[in-house]
Amino acid sequence: MTRILGIDPGSQRTGVGIIDIDDAGRTRHVHHVPLVLLGAEDFARRLKLLAQGLNALIEEYRPDEVAIEQVFMGKSAISALKLGQARGAAICAVVMQDLPVHEYAAKEIKLAVVGKGGADKVQVQHMVGVMLNLQGKLQADAADALAVAITHAHVRATARRLGVDTRQAWSRK
Template sequence: MVRILGIDPGSRYTGVGIVDSVDRHITAVHHQAIRCGNGDFPQRLKTIYSELSELIQQYQPHEIAVETVFMAKNAQAALKLGQARGAAICAAVSQDKPVHEYAPKAIKQAVVGKGGADKTQVQYMVGLLLNIKGQIQADAADALAVAICHANSRWALGRLSEAAKIT
């Protein structure tokens, strides 16, 4: 069993999704959106770092998966998103957790089947794949999608490794 913490970084809300993965079977453990607030930007980064650090200590994931930066509406938004990612990654590496990064299109492809899926499609498919009843907060669903993407990538790489040993 491998416990994976998926993170969808954001400067207002940072999505968190934790899953357990055994071969092709993935089970939801926890999901939430960390509310970073509207205040001072450095304080929001501290919130991301602190809350993720606490969640890592509480749930003890083996690996962390983070969504990479996409082209935001403007340069300022992209810079803030990059800083939020940095705070999240620092929370992981400060506790010696390996970090894996995935592009938004790859995550959507892995979960929905198309890289251009919208947030509601991701929410729906995450709920379906993990058997979660009710509405999942959008950022939390995105984080669970990151974790699912990483679980599937791990499984596929493991299968390829096994096949290479046989030949």
């Protein structure tokens, strides 16, 4: 059994999702939550809350691997920069715990979970709920984090079957 922590980084809310995957490739939901960072006095303290929240979850759930969504360039350079800083804080938090980090683009995650790279958030939320047999509506950031973890679980299982590492299994080159 391998435990995967999925992270959907954000400067206001960071989604966190944890799943277990067995040797046959079956996934099981463990935990999900949005880490709400808006209560902090300033942006630097948001990053501190993010790192502390991830550290607490790592201590409690003891993941074996981490998967995180890559930053995409949106309309606002300032928003992209803040997202990148939040992503960096998240990566630092998990690397400081000596956990391996795997990165996936939003289109790759949507393709793996929904079957098309241009899927919308509602489709991702629905498929994550179906795949993990969860009831009720999922919070968007936590659903995205679970989707990142599911993507890594799928890529990891494929890589294992092919006898290659995860980057080679996902690469189209």
